[in-house]
Amino acid sequence: MARVVLGMIGLGTVGSGVVQLLAQHKHLQLKKIAVRDLQKERAANPTCPITENVSEIIDDPEIEVLVEVMGGEEPALTYIRRALEKRKHVVTANKEVLAKHGPSLFQLAREKGVTIFFEASVAGGIPLISTIQRGLGANQFAAVTGILNGTTNFILSNMEEKGLSYDSVLAEAQRLGFAEADPSADVDGHDVAYKLSILAALSFQRFVKPEDIYREGIRNITPDDLALAKEFGYRIKLVGTARNTDPKNKAGALAVRVHPTLVPLAHPLAAVSGSSNCILVNGDAVGEIIMVGPGAGSLPTASAVVGDIINLESALKLPDFASYFQPSITSEWSKTASPDDWTSPYFLRLSVKDTPGVIGTIGTIFGEHKISIQSIIQRGVADRRATIVILTHDVRSGNMEAALADLKKCEFLDSVASAIRIYKAA
Ligand code: NAP
Numbered sequence: 001m002a003r004v005v006l007g008m009i010g011l012g013t014v015g016s017g018v019v020q021l022l023a024q025h026k027h028l029q030l031k032k033i034a035v036r037d038l039q040k041e042r043a044a045n046p047t048c049p050i051t052e053n054v055s056e057i058i059d060d061p062e063i064e065v066l067v068e069v070m071g072g073e074e075p076a077l078t079y080i081r082r083a084l085e086k087r088k089h090v091v092t093a094n095k096e097v098l099a100k101h102g103p104s105l106f107q108l109a110r111e112k113g114v115t116i117f118f119e120a121s122v123a124g125g126i127p128l129i130s131t132i133q134r135g136l137g138a139n140q141f142a143a144v145t146g147i148l149n150g151t152t153n154f155i156l157s158n159m160e161e162k163g164l165s166y167d168s169v170l171a172e173a174q175r176l177g178f179a180e181a182d183p184s185a186d187v188d189g190h191d192v193a194y195k196l197s198i199l200a201a202l203s204f205q206r207f208v209k210p211e212d213i214y215r216e217g218i219r220n221i222t223p224d225d226l227a228l229a230k231e232f233g234y235r236i237k238l239v240g241t242a243r244n245t246d247p248k249n250k251a252g253a254l255a256v257r258v259h260p261t262l263v264p265l266a267h268p269l270a271a272v273s274g275s276s277n278c279i280l281v282n283g284d285a286v287g288e289i290i291m292v293g294p295g296a297g298s299l300p301t302a303s304a305v306v307g308d309i310i311n312l313e314s315a316l317k318l319p320d321f322a323s324y325f326q327p328s329i330t331s332e333w334s335k336t337a338s339p340d341d342w343t344s345p346y347f348l349r350l351s352v353k354d355t356p357g358v359i360g361t362i363g364t365i366f367g368e369h370k371i372s373i374q375s376i377i378q379r380g381v382a383d384r385r386a387t388i389v390i391l392t393h394d395v396r397s398g399n400m401e402a403a404l405a406d407l408k409k410c411e412f413l414d415s416v417a418s419a420i421r422i423y424k425a426a
């Protein structure tokens with residue numbers, strides 16, 4: 001087997017797993033690792049030298065592959081660009097860099113005749129990217145939907161199943177190494193937005209700017225929401241979707257969104273707990289594929305990184321192999337559809353004063369905005385205050401926003417405690 005010389009930036013959760021797995025693949029020679037702080041204690045004990053000087057890797061002509069597992073936008077972007085300029089192949093787990101700079105990075109890789117491998121950037125250990133790129137290559141895709149963030153799924157499952165507090169479960173996810181360096185990336189939905197941008201690029205050949213992706217995180221989900229959802233036959237999940245609104249038009253708008261969603265208990269997404277991910281891919285030839293597995297963590301993510309390195313190594317000596325692995329992604333950003341036009345049923349939890357006429361007024365306002373109520377109950381009457389829980393039929397999001405704005409003008413309304421969409425197949 002040919003020897004491949006690697007240099008790696010990052011020796012944290014993922015980098016440590018990569019070191020552990022590479023020890024079983026002696027022909028993949030990890031020559032040097034760059035870190036930020038040489039004094040730090042490490043979970044892994046690599047046999048190669050460690051440096052604080054990234055240039056010792058990027059400027060080393062013997063190193064053919066840069067493994068970037070440091071994360072964040074900068075300086076990772078600069079390092080990846082410098083490596084591509086020097087005609088090094090790149091294996092990265094960095095969804096933020098790819099989502100924000102994918103078009104220019106893939107363009108640069110094409111110009112230099114090298115490749116970027118990025119299996120670990122979406123869904124951790126699940127081989128989702130190679131499945132969409134190659135295994136499902138004969139399909140036109142209608143939509144990709146799923147649970148794409150391990151940390152938030154871990155938080156929601158543990159809050160619901162064990163009654164633990166949001167803060168304590170987030171701290172546990174950080175300890176276990178699932179959470180991003182800044183956990184706001186997880187809990188506010190940025191991480192899923194980055195992953196959706198990458199999945200849109202693979203499925204519909206165009207990246208979506210992360211700032212154009214509709215995004216709501218899980219900070220406002222309370223134990224009351226989780227318990228009430230269960231009572232009505234649902235589980236709350238952070239679900240991301242990228243859907244082609246106009247499959248006949250190659251430049252048509254994509255509907256790309258991440259938000260908490262009430263998923264029916266019988267749906268496969270509802271059964272996915274802990275840090276696992278679950279993705280539903282709809283192809284015109286294959287129908288629906290469901291992939292479930294570990295979405296984060298040291299060894300599952302390293303499995304994807306080292307899998308990429310092994311793929312790369314097996315092809316490295318073939319002539320012009322890079323063009324085979326370069327994904328066909330345009331360098332234009334995609335247009336996105338207005339979130340106002342999406343439709344789905346809603347779950348609402350309203351905190352109100354317990355006075356006559358409240359339910360009648362809510363019904364009138366909803367009627368004016370073409371919202372049909374499927375179910376309505378009043379709960380927890382105390383201190384002349386009550387909670388009203390409403391499930392609606394399919395509603396246009398713009399109409400729901402307008403109805404909630406009108407409700408907020410009513411004297412009886414204390415707050416719209418929750419307004420969460422109910423799952424609807426993409
Ligand atoms: P991490 O534990 O925070 O490790 C980051 C590593 O990068 C650390 O070793 C750090 O060095 C090094 N680093 C940071 N800035 C650097 C710089 N400027 N120069 C040199 N080294 C630098 O992060 P992680 O969880 O392993 O995540 C790494 C990447 O994988 C991210 O893109 C993340 O989104 C992605 N990812 C993570 C998971 C997961 O489960 N954790 C799953 C899928 C994808 P020091 O140790 O000296 O601070």
Ligand code: HSE
Pocket residue numbers: 121122123124148149150151152178179180186191295296297
């Ligand atoms: N923080 C991410 C997650 C890591 O929790 O899913 C995997 O991408």
